Amino acid sequence: MLRVMVFTLPFLLAACSSGPQGVECPGKVASIYGQEGPETRGTVFDLVNSFSVAADGVNVESGPLHSTDRARYIPAAVTKEGYLAQRLSANQFRLIDPRQDRMITWTCGK
Numbered sequence: 001m002l003r004v005m006v007f008t009l010p011f012l013l014a015a016c017s018s019g020p021q022g023v024e025c026p027g028k029v030a031s032i033y034g035q036e037g038p039e040t041r042g043t044v045f046d047l048v049n050s051f052s053v054a055a056d057g058v059n060v061e062s063g064p065l066h067s068t069d070r071a072r073y074i075p076a077a078v079t080k081e082g083y084l085a086q087r088l089s090a091n092q093f094r095l096i097d098p099r100q101d102r103m104i105t106w107t108c109g110k
Contacts, residue, residue, distance in 0.1 A: 020045045022054065025093075025108035031101050044093055044106050050077070051085070051093050053106065060085070060095060 022043035029037035042055035052061040062085035065075035076086045084096040088105070096103040 020047055023108045025106040027055070027104045027106040029102065029104050032096065032098065032103055033101075037102070040104060042104070042106055044108050046093075046108070049075075051087060053093065053095065062087075 022045045024041060025044050027040040027042050029040055031037070040055060042053045045052045045054070050062045050064055052059060060079055060081060060083060062079060063077045065077050065085065065087050067073045067075040074086050074088060076084060079085050079095070082097075082099070084094075084098070086094040086096070088094055091109045092105060092107050094103055094105045
């Protein structure tokens with residue numbers, strides 16, 4: 001029993017302290033009105049009730065995402081930079097910058 005604990009404990013500690021794993025995802029840039037722009041890539045860290053995106057040396061955190069009814073309304077938050085952050089689905093994330101008339105939608109996985 002002690003041998004199993006000695007082997008398992010370092011593994012569990014490493015797993016707990018590693019933090020969320022980011023996934024590199026393609027992103028589509030568009031104007032708020034839908035005019036498509038260039039494609040981009042970013043690393044998305046999905047924390048279920050929040051997310052962050054790292055791209056081009058910049059990291060943006062959504063903060064806690066809220067929705068009065070997740071079945072009808074998209075969970076969203078306003079970041080400290082003033083962007084609207086949205087979790088569109090289990091694998092789709094969006095940041096909207098209304099001042100620059102720009103949004104980026106990242107799709108991770110299938």
